[in-house]
Each structure stands twice: as structure tokens, then as C-alpha cells.
Amino acid sequence: MKLLSVFAAVLAVSNLVQAADLNVEVAGLKQAKGKVFVAVYNRAEDFLKQPMRTATVDAQPGTVKLLIAGLPPGDYALSVFHDENANGKLDTNLIGMPVEPYGFSNDAAGNYGPPSFKQSLLHVPEAGTTATVNLR
């Protein structure tokens, strides 16, 4: 019995540390100025409000790569933007339309607004995955 319980404990610990790597490739950068921000969401109610993880990388023309390491396997939505003027936010005009490049996982698009959490969901398996987001 003692052996079994140790074995169970080991299993439980390995479950806890089970973590996957999400490689994010952000494509379609037009210039090297500023930074690229990636936000990861795991709950619909937090989507575009409260990311569970964020990552940032310096911009370069073409594609940049970011690593979101150690995610519990599961479903996530990503929002991405290119902060061209490095002011730390996605600039919008007076009526709220983004004027800097941005994108979502699955390249999801909304109907005259941002896509839903569900439209943007991608699955991250135990083995990890790579997701490409094209900036629009």
C-alpha cells in the first residue's frame, strides 16, 4: 500500500507540473519599430480584459516568434498587437477602431468588432504546439 500511495503521489505531482510550450509566430509585420505583445486567455469572461499570461518581443519586419512556456494543456485564445509607437497600448481612433496592426488566434474575425473567445480558441496539447497569427 505504501508503494502504491507513493506512486499515486508521483502521478499527482507529474500532473501538476505537466506543462506545454506554445510557440507563437506573429506574421505580417511591416516595420521594425516598437514591440509585439501577445496576451493569452483561458476564460471567456477574461477575454480581451484580463490575460492569464503575456509575452513581448521587439518588432522586426516579417515574422517574430514568442514562446509561452509551461502552459497547462488546454484551450486558449490569443490576442496580439504590434505597438508601433511603443506607447504600451493598442492605439485606437476616437470611435474605438484599432489603428495599429493586431490579430487573434485562428485569425478569427468578428462582425464589425472583435471576434469571440470561442472563435479564437486553439488547443494546446501536452506536446505543445505552434500557432501563427497574421497581423491585420
Place this chain on the structure above:
Amino acid sequence: MQRRDFLLGLAAGAGSAMLALPAWVRADETRDGYLKNLPSQPRLAALRGCATDHLSGTASITGRWPAEIKGTFYRNGPARFELGGERYQHWFDGDGMVHAWSIDAGQVRHTARFVRTQKYVEESAAGQFLYPAFATDIMRRPVRNNDTVNTANTNAVPHAGKLYALWEGGSATELDPASLATQGIHTWRDDLAALPFSAHPKITPDGVLWNFGVVPGANKLLLWRIDADGSLGKFGMVQIPQLAMVHDFIVTARYMVFLVPPFDLQSEPHASYLQQHVWNGKRPLRAVVVNRNDFTVHRILEMPAGMVFHLGNGWDEGDILRFDACIAADDSTLQSLKGVMRGEYGHASRADSVLLTLDLKRGTVGSEMLLRGTEFPRVASADVGGRYRQLFVTTSHSTQEFGMSGVACIDVDSGRTDRYEYGSDWIVEEHIPLPKASAKGQWLVGVAYHVHQQQTMLAVFDDKQLSQGPVARARLPYAAPLCFHGNFLAA
């Protein structure tokens, strides 16, 4: 792998590729319909579209072109309707091409170039349409904001040394006035980037450019004043309930007036901008009167349902506002301009020029008929925003045929009309007045397309004798795509 196996593999690959052609290579119903119907609808050949990036030619002159007219008549209209075998479903969808008719010493030259908008450049590189158009639902690449789908296809407006190609849903696009090369999006202030800037600004005699934009989904009416030096003078935003597409407006000494047609907005996935506009003839046509000095709403007045694209001009006297507009019973013209892309022309209700009188104190609206079957109203540049007598319009003698066929000058005071009918072989475009050097009267200059010769011509009339026909014509050896609107820049 043996060479033979490789070839077999290649053949097998080609076979499966043929079974699964990309959507845009498949038969296109709009294009097929257009090609099939064209022989019986020769007028619609004018909507074939332009397959080359630019046009240029020298016109041959008949008559005596007035030597005093010296400058460039800029015009704009949609000219790319097809890409990768796919044809747009509405005339308003096409990508803008800006034309320059250069007039000097009685000689006339024509050049035209596509506006290299982001949309035009990306779609040309991809070899297919990527983005949604006014009435064609295409979504092959996601849209960042309104400027992603900006076609810059409606008007060409010179102001303060710059030349703008205008659409109505996004930014102005700046062009080189000499070469027509695209310089890019013009942003007056960072937070105003990509906001709607209509294709019908009004330039008052003091050089100030007044404009607006609509954001129908958000019920926002945007108001712009660009000062005579080209800088932003003032920007404003007001909330108008049930705001829908608004194409044009008038400015007076104290007011800006917008006619909001009774569309109900229905937002559904995969609905084009046009499809979201559902006509509701039970609701009124509303006149939204905005105070010009502080951009606040003065009053909203109601009149019977009607569809309006264009207004000519207006003035205010105390609490009375008077202006002309081309009003039709419903939105059938807007719908019929879908049919023309399939080579079909169905019945569309005619627009009539009326003179409206708004009593701002009592809230009443009066209407007098000026002329039936009109479009493209214009007044002399010196009259914009003030009292005027002469109103120039294009006229139509039949609701059964696509396009206008004549021009008229209406005396707004007496109702007297002087008109010239080009004839049924012509499609007549907007004509604009240019002041004579004598300061007595106007030359009327405009483009017309000859249906059978498939050639485009620039004509000039003397406003004192419109019915006598053009005093001179400048005919190109080719057909230039039809345009919507344009303006003259004197040299």
C-alpha cells in the same frame, strides 16, 4: 522514384487539383451574367472596367474650346470590377481610378491612374479580391479598420495645394496633383485616423472645406472643418438615432444639413454594408440640422420617406433654410446598380430635383418640384453656402435605361429650365460650372460616354445657351471608365 512514376504522380496531382479548384476560379455568376447580357445591353459596356493600370491620350477637338479655360478637371470613379475571374456585385464596389483632363490653350489631354490604396495593392499582389466591398461579401483576409477596405473611388477634390481621392467610409487618400501617383492616407490628427471622411466635402468661398462622416452602427455623425491652409480647424461628433448611410450634405452660413434616408440597420454575419441597409418606407426622411460654428445638433425635422444621394446647395435666412436635393421615392436605384453588374437593368424610381424649405422654428418642411429625372446637382463655387439662382444637373429621359442622357440649368427662383439632351446613344456624367473670365456666367464642363463608338468625350457649354449644345467637344480615341464626381483646379 522512376521518371514514369513521377509523371503519373504529377498527372494524378493535376487531376485532383482540377476537382478542387479554388472558389475564385469557378464560374462567377455575376461575370457570366454580364458577358451573356452585354450584347442586348450596350449601355452597360461602360461598366466593363479598366484592365490597365493607367490610361492616357490626347483628345481631338471639334468646335472652339474656350482658351480662357486653363487647368485640370479631376474626376474619380470605380474602375476595377474584376480580379481572378471574380466580378463585383455592385457598381459602387470597384476600386477608384482618378482621371485628370488637362486643359491648356484649347488643347485637352486625358490621363488616369488607379489609386494605390492598401486594398488595391494587396489584392493586385494576391491576384484576387481579399476584402469586403460595399455590396460584395468577400472575407479572405481579416480587416483591421475602415481603411483596409477603402477604395478611394468616389470623388477627386483639390484643396490647399493637395489632391484627395475620396471614398465615404474612411480616410482621404492623397495623390500627387501632377502625376496622380498615390502618396498615401491623409490623417489630420492621430486619433482621427481611419475615420469616415465623406466624398462630398463642400468648399465655401473663404477656402474652408466642410465635411462629415457617418458610422451607422454606432449612430455617430462625424463633422470636419479643414481650414483654407489645409490644417484641421475643428472636429466634432454627434449622436443621431437610427443613423444610416448618408452620402452628401449642404452647408450654409450657419448650418450643415444632412438628409438621413429611412433605412433600418440589420447586422448579420456575412451581410455586406448594403445588405445591412433595409429600406423602411414607413419611417420618415429626416433632415438633421447641425450648427456650423460649434458642431451641435440644432434640430431634426421629418418629411415623407425618400432616398437621397445628392444635394446641390442651400442658404439660410433667419429661421428659414432653403436647399435643393435629388429625392427618389425609395432605394430602388441603389438596388438596380447591383443588376447592372450582371448586365441587367431593372426599373428604378427616378430622382427629382426639389427645393426644400425648412422652418427651424416651427419644425415644418416644404417642398417644391424643380425638375423631374435629375442627378448630380452642382452650383458655381462662388455660390457654395449662400444664396444661388443657377443649379446645374444631369437629366434622364427614361427610367428604363441605365445612366443619364442630358444636362440642365435650373433657375431656382423662377423654376425656368434650360436643357440639352445628348441623346440615347450617350451616358452623361456629372457636369460642373466654371466661372467665365468675364465674371458673367459659367462654362459648364462635363464628360459623356458614347455607347456605340465606345469613346469618352469632354464637352463645354455656355450657360447662356445650354440648349444649343456644346460649344466644343474633346473626344478621346478610347472609353474611359465612368466616374462619379470631380472638380476643377484652375492653372
